[in-house]
Amino acid sequence: MTEIGEQITHPVLKEYSNEIFGLPSCRLSTAPVTYPEAVSEMEAHIAAMRTGEHDELLWFLEHPPLYTAGTGAQESDLLSPEKFPVFKSGRGGQFTYHGPGQRVVYVMLDLNHRGRDVRRFVQQLQNWIINALNECGLQARADSAHIGVWVDRPDLGENRADKIAAIGVRLRKWISFHGISINVSPDLTHFNGIVPCGIADQSVTSLKALGMDISMTELDEALIKTFQSSFEID
Incomplete structure (x- = not known):
């Protein structure tokens, strides 16, 4: 179990300038972080953001295998409650899986300065993921x-699309927390214990399952590189 103090400034930042890319602080946890630890750290960070003690933050991490239930989760969508620990989450959305091989980025941004528009913020998160994957x-x-x-899968059937990334956020006084998860190389069978995001008729995929040899560091670099263009402030 990692300690929060083991967070480091993301090494990818050495390649990019905050002045050029307008980046928030980017932190990387080098060992899996338990879900309660992550929530506690996010709560503390956004509280400090409200008082001006902390800046905006993108926190890159992985979790040990677990399920989280968002505010819209239906109990019937938890198919195997004994499979992994299950945590109630204050984020929006339904059930999702987190575990090794999945990049989680917790996004702590101040929408008081970026625009108080929840729909636009979610669209920006989607665009960010799409732009990074395109990179x-x-x-x-x-x-x-x-x-x-989503990724279209015409090789598997007409109109088939598999989900590769999930979004679940919460706002408190217009400061965001929770965030995104992108499947790099997780064990996809671990999603079988839930109905992911409440969508029973579509599957999940990963970069590895699509035959792409992309490392976590390479994905992080793409996310950092595409952040500013995805979150332009009007």
Whole structure:
């Protein structure tokens, strides 16, 4: 179990200038972080943001295997409650899985300065993921019916699309926390214990399952590189 003090400034930042890219602080946890630890750290950080003690933060991490239930979760969508620990989460959305091989980024931004528009913020998060995946060589898209990011799979059937990234956020006094998760190389069978995001008729995928050899560091670099263009302030 990692200690919060083991967070480091993300090494990818050495390649980029905050002045050029307008980045928030970017922190990387080098060992898996338990969900209660992550929530506690986010709560403390956004409280300090409100008083001006902390700046905006993108926190890059992985979790040990677990399920989280968002505010819209239906009990019937938890198919195997004994499989992994289950945590209630204050974020929006339904059930999701987190675990090794999945990049989680907790996004703590001050929308008082970026625009008080929840719908626009979620669209920016979707665009950020899409832009980063495109930087890695993968075409992905949003879905007008569901929040998240999807990859079309015509090889598996007409109109087939698999989900590669999830979004679940919460706002407190217009400061965001929780964030995004992107499947790099997780064990996809671990999603079988839930109905991911309440969508029973579509599957999940990962960069690895799509035959793409993209490391976590390479994905992080793409996310950092595309942040400013995805979150332009009017």
